[in-house]
Amino acid sequence: MSTGVSGGAAADVVVVGAGIVGAACARALARAGTRVTVLDRGAAASATSAHGEGNLLVSDKGPGPELDLALVSLRRWTVLAGELADELGPRFPSVEHEPKGGLVVVASEPGLAGLRELAAGQRAAGVEAVEVTGEQARELEPDLAPGVLGGVHYPQDAQVQPVVATEALLASARRAGAVVRTGVEVTGGLRGADGRLVGVTTSAGDLAAGAVVVAAGPWSGEVARRLGAWVPVRPRRGTVLVTTPMSQRVHHKVYDGDYFAATQSAGAELQTSAVVESTRGGTVLIGSSREQVGFDDRPRAEVLAHMARRAVAVFPFLAQTNVMRSYLGFRPYMPDHLPVIGADPELPGLWFATGHEGAGVGLAPATGDLVAAALLGADPAVDPRPYAADRPTLSALRPDVSDAQAAQVTCASGTTEKAHEGVRP
Template identity: 65%
Template sequence: MNADVVVIGAGIVGAACARALARAGLSVVVLDRDAPASATSARGEGNLLVSDKAPGPELDLALLAADHWPRLAAELADELGSFPDLEYDRKGGLVVATTAEGAAPLRAFARSQAEAGVETEHLSAADALSLEPHLNPEVTAAVHYPQDAQLQPVVATEALLASARLAGARVLAHREALGLVRDAARRITGVRTASETIGTSAVVVAAGPWSGAVTESFGARLPVRPRRGMVLVTARMAPRVFHKVYDGDYVGATQSAEADLQTSSVVESTPGGTVLIGSSRERIGFDDRLRVAVLAQLARRALRLFPFLAATPVIRAYGGFRPYVPDHLPVIGEDPRHPGLWYATGHEGAGIGLAGVTGDLLCAQLIGTAPAIDPTAFLPSRPSLAARPRTDNTQPGGSA
């Protein structure tokens, strides 16, 4: 079997890359050692956010994605017809401060985002309660972000893969990439699996938090490490949360480089009537054991936003691993030390929202067309990705 490009990972970022490359006329094979959309893409909340990003390259990419996702969702619906609904909903986000000390920083952060092109609306407590009637009335500041949206990430991943197949891509589940094949000049000529070698000159690593382990097995090095997160899910109820609502502490948690546990309050409803409660972040390798103390912190913080949740049953909890990079920017582009080896990874909690534009940006670089945004800040050659000592237990597990 031969292909112009082999994509490693059938999560939402790998699916978006496969779709973009196949639609550009390249032959594409996608490999995943598990089932598609079974790892990180199945363990998130489906957020498409601009509200949590500071001015800079990632926010620029998120603003591009905010305009891109409605078009992409419509294209997929047209292509796939009766395919399950992506549940795309531009419901907006509401960020609040719950202390007097948190009010001014929240407002200042929102002003800096507005200067970078984000739609923001500063609200009084009464205005916030008009959007979220069950919100704690003692909030000290609130900002509404109309561009924030949500979708069902597993359905979105499967839809992108279905579209890629229509364009000729082959998706091989339960097929692990074991290593690269190179010629005498060290050029990539194939990818080895347990059953065959797939001839190719271009390999895209889109294995999420397992990307660091995959690249090491290929003789390369990329500082992508797992960052664990957990979510509580309530029983179904009549709609009582209408936006993505979170405490301003969430932004600091997403941008922190600390390995220790950090929690912040994030609450939102799903179309099915459940409420998702997050979020936590900690770098503990691929340890997936249930941590009741973390769940208790999530519950306590959620009550600061929505006191009514005290009487709401929790029916389950789940966790997953985000692909963490020390400088908090995704890695999109070719490894200059290993020509033919490409990366589309490191999005941490923003992979669902940034998947579509990541696929397009990767494809534009690979085929040599003009990208929609300057890729420089995301390239593997950036100085902030210089080799670092390993600090996490990175024994691989899950999809790659």
């Protein structure tokens, strides 16, 4: 068939989304010899990946599948940072992989008891979690508030510069033969005579493919709908404050004990917790907030005020620090707090790599490896079943779709056929 993307050539795999997760999928597939085309309606690394802090965390995850994936991915990042530097050379910016460690602090005895219980479970799962007294916490972070009673130090926590890391993964994928097309929007799916998804229609023409991987972050639900499928990804908005540059006074990623609960909450209302860390440029990043307001990108002063108060409660010196800007972004939220990594249960040829919420940067390498292993029949590094698109916690949410709601999907033969269209929650 004639295609309008990638010079008219078909791809083995089309990856929809040029953020950190899509980039990791493209690199893993391309380096395994697969012909990959990455499509994004905007610029690479310009959406969710550009509006986070680049966290590589195990401290904010309880025992279970997400932590299992995080531990594998954390080890992968340590190796990957060196691989990318060697492969791309000194002229390419550093991904700034920094194993700075995390420090969770609390100011109440009940909070300390809850944190100890969480840390015990994490240690049993393979996390380095070291209990510290208030005095020991202030040895790690001298500017902590005097009310801090204690906490847990997580030496494994790390960070990368998310935009550079995304661009580096894409550059590596290109070196392995991948094609990256920005400014190209996916508008629908191509179907074979047997109903299988065999490519995509786009704003630049049709592109045939053996498989399509949706890695479009919080927009994955809409992309899935256009392809005639369903995935319950919703946007969850987060905001970050950025101070003016200063001499380094925050040495770890430091957050209060409420952060873990916020990451696991299903509530749509505003939730804030103190998350404070320095950057190599001397600024301090202050988070975090979570709220479900769709794709509303209007900043709210009350959100910034909540975050600032919580940060000052952990580091009082911040009360005298100027904030030079704030930014917000949308994270891909899943109702059961696990990413979707694997084949669509109803549409052959469609795969997902989405729903990581705020953990996409940290989980990207393992996600890419899982997608590549599944598509190429290789052994996965971690059990893929908890992340399957047909897991019970998602199957229970799948809507019934009537014939009147069926989508029109273009067939590879040039005719059209009906395909069920998922109703977005």
